[in-house]
Every structure is written in C-alpha cells, then in structure tokens.
Amino acid sequence: MKTLNDFNFKNKKALIRVDFNVPLNDTFEVTDDTRIVSAKPTIIKILEDGGSCILMSHLGRPKGVQDAFSLRHIADKVENILGVEVKFVDECVGEKAETAAANLQPGQILLLENLRFHKEEEAGDKAFAEKLSKLGDIYVNDAFGTAHRAHASTTVVAQFFPNNKCFGLLLAQEIESINKVLKTGEKPVLAILGGAKVSSKITIIENILDAVDHLIIGGGMAFTFIKAQGGKIGNSICEDDKQELALEILKKAKEKNVQVHIPVDVIAADDFSNDANTQVVDITAIPDGWEGVDAGPKSRKQFHEVVMQCKTILWNGPLGVFEMESFAGGTIELGNSIAEATKNGAFSLVGGGDSVAAVKQFGFENKVSYVSTGGGAMLESLEGIVLPGIAAILE
Numbered sequence: 001m002k003t004l005n006d007f008n009f010k011n012k013k014a015l016i017r018v019d020f021n022v023p024l025n026d027t028f029e030v031t032d033d034t035r036i037v038s039a040k041p042t043i044i045k046i047l048e049d050g051g052s053c054i055l056m057s058h059l060g061r062p063k064g065v066q067d068a069f070s071l072r073h074i075a076d077k078v079e080n081i082l083g084v085e086v087k088f089v090d091e092c093v094g095e096k097a098e099t100a101a102a103n104l105q106p107g108q109i110l111l112l113e114n115l116r117f118h119k120e121e122e123a124g125d126k127a128f129a130e131k132l133s134k135l136g137d138i139y140v141n142d143a144f145g146t147a148h149r150a151h152a153s154t155t156v157v158a159q160f161f162p163n164n165k166c167f168g169l170l171l172a173q174e175i176e177s178i179n180k181v182l183k184t185g186e187k188p189v190l191a192i193l194g195g196a197k198v199s200s201k202i203t204i205i206e207n208i209l210d211a212v213d214h215l216i217i218g219g220g221m222a223f224t225f226i227k228a229q230g231g232k233i234g235n236s237i238c239e240d241d242k243q244e245l246a247l248e249i250l251k252k253a254k255e256k257n258v259q260v261h262i263p264v265d266v267i268a269a270d271d272f273s274n275d276a277n278t279q280v281v282d283i284t285a286i287p288d289g290w291e292g293v294d295a296g297p298k299s300r301k302q303f304h305e306v307v308m309q310c311k312t313i314l315w316n317g318p319l320g321v322f323e324m325e326s327f328a329g330g331t332i333e334l335g336n337s338i339a340e341a342t343k344n345g346a347f348s349l350v351g352g353g354d355s356v357a358a359v360k361q362f363g364f365e366n367k368v369s370y371v372s373t374g375g376g377a378m379l380e381s382l383e384g385i386v387l388p389g390i391a392a393i394l395e
C-alpha cells in the first residue's frame with residue numbers, strides 16, 4: 001500500500017483529492033472544519049518536502065455551476081487552518097486551471113473550483129479525468145469521505161498516474177482504523193449499531209458477524225428485530241419488509257456464537273416531540289399510540305456491562321432521538337461507557353453522520369480512539385467492500 005511517505009515531493013506538484021465537503025451556514029461560514037483539519041498533515045508533509053499542492057474537492061451536490069457551492073467560500077478557512085497562503089482558481093480543468101497549476105512554486109497551494117460544477121465528475125468521465133491529471137505530477141487521494149464514489153477525481157484519474165499515485169495520510173489512517181476493527185481487533189470485539197437506517201445497515205450486520213463477538217442493536221434499529229420476534233412495538237419506527245432478514249441475522253449470529261444484545265426496555269413517548277409524555281416500558285410491550293425513543297434504564301446498564309468487557313468497539317448510530325434533549329440520555333450514557341472503556345485500553349471507532357454529530361455535541365470526540373471523517377464511506381467499508389477510491393490506488 002503506497003502512502004505519502006513512499007514519495008519525495010521535492011519540486012513535484014501533488015494533485016490531491018481532498019474531501020472539503022464541509023457544512024456551511026447561511027453566510028457561507030464553515031460550521032464544522034473537521035475535514036479540512038484532517039487533511040492538513042498530508043498537505044504540510046508535501047510542502048515540507050519542497051513540493052506544491054493542488055487541492056481538488058467537491059462541495060455539496062450542485063446542479064451545474066451554482067455560486068452557493070463555490071469552493072471560493074472556504075478558501076480563507078483553508079488558508080487559516082493550513083497557515084499557508086491559498087490561491088484559488090475558479091475552474092478545475094482547462095487553460096485557466098492549467099496555467100494556475102503551471103505557475104505554482106514549491107511551497108505553494110492552489111485550490112481548484114468545485115469538481116461537481118462539471119457533470120463529468122460524477123459520471124466518472126475519462127476525458128475529464130485526463131484533463132485533471134494534467135495539473136499534477138503525483139496523484140494523492142486523501143478523500144476518505146468520498147472514497148465510496150467512483151467519480152473522475154476519486155477513481156478514474158488514478159489510471160493516468162500508474163506509478164505516481166498514493167494514499168494521503170488521512171485515508172491511510174482511516175483504512176487502518178477500519179482494519180483494526182474488522183481484521184486485527186483485539187477480542188472481544190463489539191459492534192454497536194443504532195440509528196434509523198435499517199435497510200442500509202442490515203447488510204452491514206450480516207457482513208460483520210464474522211468479525212465480532214458482541215453486537216448491540218439499539219436505537220430505531222431495534223424495533224424491526226423486536227417486532228419480527230413477535231413483540232408489540234406501538235408506533236415505533238420499523239421496516240416491516242426487513243423482518244425476515246432480521247430473524248435470519250439473529251439465527252446466523254447464534255450459529256457464529258455472536259452474542260446479540262437488544263434493549264429490554266425503552267423510554268416511550270406519546271408524541272415525537274421533546275415535551276411529549278413519557279414512560280419506561282418493556283420493549284416487547286409498547287402500548288398503542290406510544291413509540292420507543294430512547295434506551296430504558298435496564299438496557300443502558302446492560303449495554304454498559306457489554307461495553308466494559310470489550311477491547312475493540314465500533315459505534316454507528318445513536319441509541320435514541322438524541323437531537324431532542326429529553327431522549328439523548330441513552331446515547332450520552334453509551335458515549336460515557338465507550339469513553340471509560342477507551343480509557344481502560346479499548347480501541348473505539350465512531351462513524352456515521354449523526355453518530356459523529358452526537359459524539360461532538362456531547363464532548364466525546366477526544367475520549368474515543370478514532371472518529372471517522374466518512375459516513376457512507378465508513379459504512380460501505382464495513383460491508384467488506386473495497387471502496388473504488390481505495391481500489392484505484394491499489395491497482
């Protein structure tokens with residue numbers, strides 16, 4: 001696996017795919033700069049070698065050229081974080097971009113305009129990728145968050161650098177942390193899957209059964225499993241067409257000696273609002289008109305005990321509707337348990353858009369071993385798929 005450290009960038013132009021798809025507010029300020037900060041080590045290493053950096057990224061999902069999605073909005077923020085002047089060019093291919101890249105001197109940084117202003121980017125167009133490739137001498141992919149997309153800049157462009165392509169430090173670190181869970185994780189290994197996207201996560205459960213000793217199925221995910229086993233779930237969220245698969249997963253887990261932990265009690269609410277009436281009920285007997293919105297006290301205790309026994313912990317998906325203060329308790333307690341286990345030496349990996357938001361909101365960011373910069377990308381990796389952006393470097 002070629003990484004940045006296998007190259008010396010002296011007098012070389014690095015064409016770096018970063019994922020600067022960061023959230024912006026109404027006045028175009030970056031509200032979460034994690035992805036920019038995470039790309040810094042790669043950029044600095046190249047500059048310190050005596051090379052220059054051409055940064056390319058998408059931002060959002062624009063339809064054609066839309067100023068609201070211009071990377072110009074984040075250029076100052078990038079400059080600020082890197083501590084080096086960032087030149088911006090309002091194109092990513094063609095004469096203007098090529099001239100700007102050609103004029104770049106060692107130690108300088110150029111930020112290209114949003115790749116998705118060209119439909120060829122998402123189409124994985126070869127001619128477009130070739131135009132991008134003209135800008136640099138060495139291709140570096142450091143965009144883990146977009147590694148599950150087979151786009152021109154993440155995948156196709158690599159073929160124009162057969163001997164001059166490598167992973168950036170962030171991407172290498174992300175791969176390593178996923179491997180720590182799936183391949184080399186110290187036992188017992190625990191996966192905690194919560195949240196709401198049952199259909200997109202249920203395939204992940206199947207895939208990771210070989211890698212884990214314990215599995216916690218919490219949050220909105222739990223109800224499909226409870227209903228499939230004959231429990232009464234009231235108005236709780238459920239994906240009826242996945243019930244059979246849920247039973248199959250429980251059967252497979254048993255065959256593979258994976259211990260599955262599903263909440264035994266829940267906080268049920270009579271309305272999907274922060275000030276709904278609530279009661280703690282058995283998860284298999286939720287009254288009609290009520291829905292499970294957070295883990296109950298017995299479940300929290302049960303999960304704490306499981307977490308504390310495990311040496312490798314993967315967490316994706318909150319245990320309740322954490323966006324509402326009244327239903328954040330289960331997620332916070334789980335975060336505390338994982339923080340405590342990590343302090344005692346466990347390796348913990350958290351990923352997923354909402355899970356990472358929860359981790360940051362409740363201050364666990366520095367108390368877990370690794371917070372992934374990818375949502376979809378991390379989930380797809382856990383399904384055992386070699387992501388196209390990663391495969392393109394390995395080929």
Ligand SMILES: Nc1ncnc2c1ncn2[C@@H]1O[C@H](COP(=O)(O)OP(=O)(O)O)[C@@H](O)[C@H]1O
Pocket residue numbers: 194195196197219220221237292293294316317318319320321322323351352353354355356375
């Ligand atoms: N019991 C529940 N009922 C309804 N929604 C839930 C429940 N538990 C968690 N959720 C919701 O799940 C969402 C996050 O799920 P998901 O998108 O699968 O997680 P991630 O983005 O971390 O992968 C949150 O918005 C949260 O409110």
Ligand SMILES: O=C(OP(=O)(O)O)[C@H](O)COP(=O)(O)O
Pocket residue numbers: 019021060061145146149353373374375376377
């Ligand atoms: O934010 C991203 O993905 P994520 O929301 O799954 O973490 C990536 O930048 C990919 O963006 P896309 O889902 O528009 O291809």
